[in-house]
Amino acid sequence: MPKSGSTPKITRRTALAGLSAGAALLAMPRLGRAADETIRIGFPTPLTGPFAAEARDQVKCAELAVKLVNDKGGIGGRKVELLVRDDKLNAGEAATRTLELIEKDKVHAVVGALSSAVQLAVNEVTRARGVIYVSISQSDTINEAKDFSKYTFHEALNPHMTTAAVARQTLKKGMKVAHLVADYAYGHEMLRGFKRAQAAIGADNVGEILHPFGAADYSTFMPRLMSMRPDVLCISNFGRDQANAIKQAVDFGVKQQMKIVVPVILHNQRLAVGPDVFEGVVGGANYYWGLEAQSKSAAAFNTAFKAANGGAIPTDYGAYGYSGVGSLLAAMQTAGGTDTDKVIDALEKLQYDLTKGPQHYRKCDHQSVQSVLVLESKKKSAMAGDNDLFAILANDTASDDMLRSCSELGHAT
Amino acid sequence: MDLSLIIMQLLSGIALGAVLVITALGLTIVFGMLGVVNFAHGALFMIGAYAGLYLASLTGSFWWGLLLAPILIGAFGMLIELVLIRRLYGRSIDDPLLLTFGLSYVLVEGVRIVFGSDGIPFPTPPQLIGVLDLGIGFFPRYRLFVIALVAVVLLVLWLTLEKTRVGLIVRAGARDPTIMQVLGVDIGRVWLAIFGLGVGLAALGGVLAGPMRSVNPEMGSLVLAEAFVVTVIGGLGSIVGAVVAGLMVGISISLVALFAPEMATIVMFALMAVVLLIRPQGLFGVRGRTA
Known part of the structure; x- marks a missing residue:
């Protein structure tokens, strides 16, 4: 707070100069900052409430997926950033946070939600805005034609x-x-x-x-x-x-x-x-760490998670965070960036094996075909x-x- | 639908009501005597469960946890009264309400830091594991024990308040603290003891609920809402009201669960709404009381 008497005087001339400079700055990024811009992934999840334990594991695993990509130099030289938001297990809160992530934080895609009801609210927002959404909790409805859109992907198992x-x-x-x-x-x-x-x-x-x-x-x-x-x-x-x-x-x-x-x-x-x-x-x-005895992917995932989390083991819903974000980033890698249509195309063609064996998104409803x-x-x-x-x-x-x-x-x- | 099922259902309603009674009692005593709406009551219930679990694992016996946790947390309650609440007597009712509301956040967050935010198992004491054959069906031994223990606590509390000199001072202090001070009673000490008792009862409720639910930092928030509903139905400040309303809510939830299970939670709020419409002061409340 400036003390009274020392308020800086703003003349019309400086104000005009400042304003036009500001306008130029605002206009510039649209022209050419794409190359070094970070890739932002929105991640709404219920950090508070009765599903908090599962939500925190999701975040840890999602962060791991991001870290592994960044360690290898990111995607086309761009770093990836995960923006975690607490949706409080409430559909309205989730919709608001998702809208904020899209409008304010300009995320390139959204992954997350941990309730079948909340993910439908997130999906409403993302499909209206044409943003890719990878859902990582159980739902049958999200695959049905009524709720589906080409932007909607479902990485979790379904009921x-x-x-x-x-x-x-x-x-x-x-x-x-x-x-x-x-x-x-x-x-x-x-x-x-x-x-x-x-x-x-x-x-x-x-x-x-x-x-x-x-x-x-x-x-x-x-x-x-x-x-x-x-x-x-x-x-x-x-x-x-x-x-x-x-x-x-x-x-x-x-x-x-x-x-x-x-x-x-x-x-x-x-x-x-x-x-x-x-x-x-x-x-x-969807996942159990003990799968490592019969799956190389599980063993590798466990090892990476342990290294990043002081020896702790990854859990079921945590693994969704890893494969949800991981599959999206793999598709972005193939698409060479964040162009929505190219990433959708890449996701539809993607064959991935991150935690437990081969998986792919079925073309018609974008449900991940995976082992149970x-x-x-x-x-x-x-x-x-x-x-x-x-x-x-x-x-x-x-x-x-x-x-x-x-x-x-x-x-x- | 046969009679034995309805009796079993009544019994689970009473067991459910017993925990409600104990927690609502602490809330209503503190409000009735001190005029403090204790929003930290739910958090103290949760702290009680953690303390019980901690002490039980430390001593190797659930019974020590059950005995010591309410005393320890009750003493902690006295400290809260002494350091925080005491400064707010005589001010508007909102001040202690806001203080305890903030305190509940501090306590919940504190537990999250110390014990983590995941649930922790609270084993049922070995003597009370399993079910008892009542002839008409099986009922968990532990829940029967809870009913019995709550009955004993209520009896002791009633005898103390009605039949002893201490009880007389407490009851008189609630009516007219000024006269009590004129008569040479240190009313500050009475208030200290009452707040400690209220918090001790919350902790006792927490220890009792522990083996029935998993113990987690948020377990108190739902309990606080339930305890408030019970005190409002029974009448704010009324001890008899808390007992009757607690059992009433428990039994209503249980019987509604039999016929329309998805309505089981809503029924207590419906009950509260009806009571407020017919008797705004609650079943045993005194009209126009501002404490």
Whole structure:
């Protein structure tokens, strides 16, 4: 703050000179600064809230992907910068942050979001502005013609392929299945996936209970779930909801009567409630560090992550951050820059193998075709170390057959 | 739908209500006696859970954690009263509200720095693992223990307030602090003890909730909202109100969960809205009270 009396005088002459110089400066970059301009990737993710643990891993892995590219000299000599924003797990907040990233920070592409509902909000914004968006959390809707655009890419697994893989490992003809489902897009889509898989296998649905998103107490649902007498209980929720729901189901003795199955078994939530609670729970996953025994890509990814994070291991949702950003940067590398149409073309043709084996984006809906893991949480006595959480029950290799057909999703084929 | 299912559902509602009662009680006592709306109550609940877990792992026994955490955190509450809240008595009700609101952020962030922001497992004490066969169904032993313990705490609290000299001073102090000072009672010490008690109850709620949920820095925020709903329904400052409303909310959530599970969270706010429309001062509140 200037002291009173020392206010600098602005004459009309200096003001005019300053203004025109400013205008010239503003106009210049449009003409020729492209060569040394950094490539900016927007990264909205819920750093606060019940999915915070998974979100932080996403950021660490996304940063790793950026670092590896920068260490090799960037893309066409341009450095890459990751702009992380907290979307607070709120669709409105995510849309605002994304718009800001596009309008103010002039990002060249957006990667991120960790909720099926929030990613649709981000997608709305990016497709309206013609900016590439690589979604890295589960959703079926985002691939359907209604929400899809040529700018939309989905790196994560989707509920259809995840639930099908899990059901194949856990359900048999004639089994009775009950569902406890988070009452929002993720839960609804997982339930739909499980029911479709159940019908194909010939298992019977004995009931489903929707619970409010972010609930801390699940005890009130347990007596009714147990009175349904199912063989399998599918708990379709995410983040801390998963930890709390499984913990309380186990408290009520659910595991003595039925098997607990989840669409996506979360590394961080297993850590949050301990081995005894999760023992025997089966769920799907995009990634597990223990894959390194059978995959060179996983071993390389683990090594790079450990080196950058003081020996810590990467987790499931973290791996999405790495492959989401990594695949985008690989496509930019091929396209020789950030020209949107060229990058889209490169992404559609890209064959990448960053964490677990070959992957590619299917042309019609930009869904990443990839392997699906099915994991079982280990008994405490069977754990070889603190990080030895899961046994790999299945590693279904990537194939277009896992996905719903392009025509079913409403895409012209 | 058979009767045994409804009884089981009632029981889980009471267990849920018991934790609500304990936390809402601390909130309502502090408001009723000191006129302080303690927005840090949820954060202190969370600190209680962490302290319980820490002390339990230090001593190797859940019971020491359960006993020591409320005392320790209660003492910490007294320190807060002494250093921070005390300066704000006699000022508008917003001042302590804003202070405690800020304090809750400091506490949550502090825990994030010390213990990390991921959830930590809080093992159920080995004696209380598993379920008890009630003849009509199975119910977790730990939740039955919570119901029993809360009943005992309530009884002790009621006896202290109604039957002892200390209780008499506390009740009189809430009515008219000036007269109490004229009569030679050091009202400052009473207030100190009351704030400590309120915070101790929050911590006790946290330790009790620990083994039922995973322990994380944000676990208090939802609890704070629930505790406020309970105190508003019961009447701000009313102890009986907190007990009745806590059980009422727990049972309503539980019964609604049976018929319309997706409405389970909304029901307590609906209940609050109805009570506010019919009896704005709450079920057991005193009309026009400004504390």
